[in-house]
Amino acid sequence: MRSPGEIIAPRRLGRDFPWLLSSSWTSNLGDGIALAAAPLLLASLTSSPLVVAAGAMLQYLPWLLFGLLAGAIADHHDRRRLVMVANGVRAVIVLALVAFLVTGTVTVWMVLAVAFLYGTAEVFADSAGSTLLPMIVRPDDLGIGNSRMQAGFLVANQLAGPPLGAFLFAIGSFWPFAAQVLCVSLAVVLISRIARTPVPEHPAESSRAPLKAIGEGLRWLRHNAPVRTLVIIILVFNVTWAAPWGILVLYATEHLGMGPVGYGALMTASALGGMVAIFLFGWLEKHVSFATLMRVCLALEVLMHLAFALTTLPAVAFMIMFVFGLYAFVWATISTTVRQRLVPRELQGRIASVNMVGVFGGLVIGQFIGGILAQFFGLTAPWWFAFGGAAVTLALVWRPISHIAAAKPVAQTDAQPEPGAGGEPLIG
Numbered sequence: 001m002r003s004p005g006e007i008i009a010p011r012r013l014g015r016d017f018p019w020l021l022s023s024s025w026t027s028n029l030g031d032g033i034a035l036a037a038a039p040l041l042l043a044s045l046t047s048s049p050l051v052v053a054a055g056a057m058l059q060y061l062p063w064l065l066f067g068l069l070a071g072a073i074a075d076h077h078d079r080r081r082l083v084m085v086a087n088g089v090r091a092v093i094v095l096a097l098v099a100f101l102v103t104g105t106v107t108v109w110m111v112l113a114v115a116f117l118y119g120t121a122e123v124f125a126d127s128a129g130s131t132l133l134p135m136i137v138r139p140d141d142l143g144i145g146n147s148r149m150q151a152g153f154l155v156a157n158q159l160a161g162p163p164l165g166a167f168l169f170a171i172g173s174f175w176p177f178a179a180q181v182l183c184v185s186l187a188v189v190l191i192s193r194i195a196r197t198p199v200p201e202h203p204a205e206s207s208r209a210p211l212k213a214i215g216e217g218l219r220w221l222r223h224n225a226p227v228r229t230l231v232i233i234i235l236v237f238n239v240t241w242a243a244p245w246g247i248l249v250l251y252a253t254e255h256l257g258m259g260p261v262g263y264g265a266l267m268t269a270s271a272l273g274g275m276v277a278i279f280l281f282g283w284l285e286k287h288v289s290f291a292t293l294m295r296v297c298l299a300l301e302v303l304m305h306l307a308f309a310l311t312t313l314p315a316v317a318f319m320i321m322f323v324f325g326l327y328a329f330v331w332a333t334i335s336t337t338v339r340q341r342l343v344p345r346e347l348q349g350r351i352a353s354v355n356m357v358g359v360f361g362g363l364v365i366g367q368f369i370g371g372i373l374a375q376f377f378g379l380t381a382p383w384w385f386a387f388g389g390a391a392v393t394l395a396l397v398w399r400p401i402s403h404i405a406a407a408k409p410v411a412q413t414d415a416q417p418e419p420g421a422g423g424e425p426l427i428g
Contacts, residue, residue: 013145016136016194023190025152027087030183032161037169037176045108058112059119063360066120070127071353072213075346079128084188086125091184093118094177101174131348134340142337147281150333154274217350226407227342227351229400230335235358237301240389242366244308244382247374255379256314269318273325281333290334291405295398297331302390309383342407
């Protein structure tokens with residue numbers, strides 16, 4: 001019988017993987033604590049919905065402003081050291097907020113500034129951090145490695161962190177942020193135990209010209225059909241997903257009549273579905289092809305929007321959210337694994353940053369569309385928009401998904417494949 005340690009971090013993934021995993025889990029716990037505490041802090045300082053919403057938007061904005069630059073920097077420097085420095089900066093930023101809270105001098109503008117600065121440091125930490133797993137495990141083990149990383153996000157960031165953050169905030173406004181400082185600082189120590197990661201080789205002029213490096217990454221993406229299509233799928237499905245998700249709290253409390261507690265329970269149902277997926281993923285990876293899993297996940301996304309548009313029963317909503325959490329975990333793990341297998345090591349940072357810019361760009365666009373639709377056509381209108389948009393997108397990518405899943409990794413020395421390499425031209 002395998003030990004818990006062997007189940008969580010199998011020895012075949014190497015000696016560095018447990019340090020990377022524990023650092024990621026610890027950092028995610030700190031972010032999960034802030035996920036609940038930061039809105040509570042803003043709400044305690046202002047009654048303006050616009051200002052409270054601005055706090056969340058200021059954490060998205062850095063990805064749109066600095067995401068591509070962060071990816072280029074990650075591809076030209078020691079990635080482990082970049083994660084350590086960026087997380088160290090995050091700890092210092094939050095420590096300053098703790099000092100303002102302890103002395104009673106905090107203001108709304110200080111909190112918003114901290115949100116933006118913290119989000120900016122997070123962009124550089126995540127861009128570099130996303131490249132480490134492909135450097136320390138074999139391509140065949142990326143699936144199980146990513147599933148463990150996703151599990152940490154789910155458990156620490158989504159399940160454990162928010163209630164702990166709310167509890168600590170009730171004790172004192174500075175306590176959750178002090179805990180966040182400790183978590184992020186510990187994450188720096190843990191990742192420092194990873195063996196030094198080699199800096200990818202690039203022409204000297206590329207290292208001195210970030211814009212040129214970004215251009216190289218975008219050209220590679222344009223000419224690699226499978227990865228390009230995967231990025232487009234993620235962008236479009238984030239637009240359709242964010243349209244109703246931005247008004248989910250109103251949908252749950254007003255349309256379903258669930259109240260604030262019911263809304264919180266609805267989110268917990270999603271996390272529970274993800275927990276089940278953690279234990280299923282290993283079996284699914286061995287017995288079901290990635291192409292089939294990707295199609296099933298996207299088809300369930302379409303049906304999820306339709307079900308929410310039609311239901312008026314809280315019990316049905318809980319079932320839908322449970323299934324959503326399950327397939328969302330599987331999709332996130334597979335899409336990350338496929339991208340990491342197909343992208344050359346020297347381009348991992350730039351392509352990952354393009355993907356994240358698409359994620360957050362889709363969130364911003366989708367939330368704007370959803371807000372407009374809900375305002376003029378009712379709370380179910382965003383779900384109908386999401387259903388139609390996701391259904392059309394799925395029909396367009398149904399066949400190309402086979403090319404994405406079956407594409408062969410390019411040689412690690414190839415920075416720019418020929419047009420059409422890696423499969424037939426797909427979308428865009």
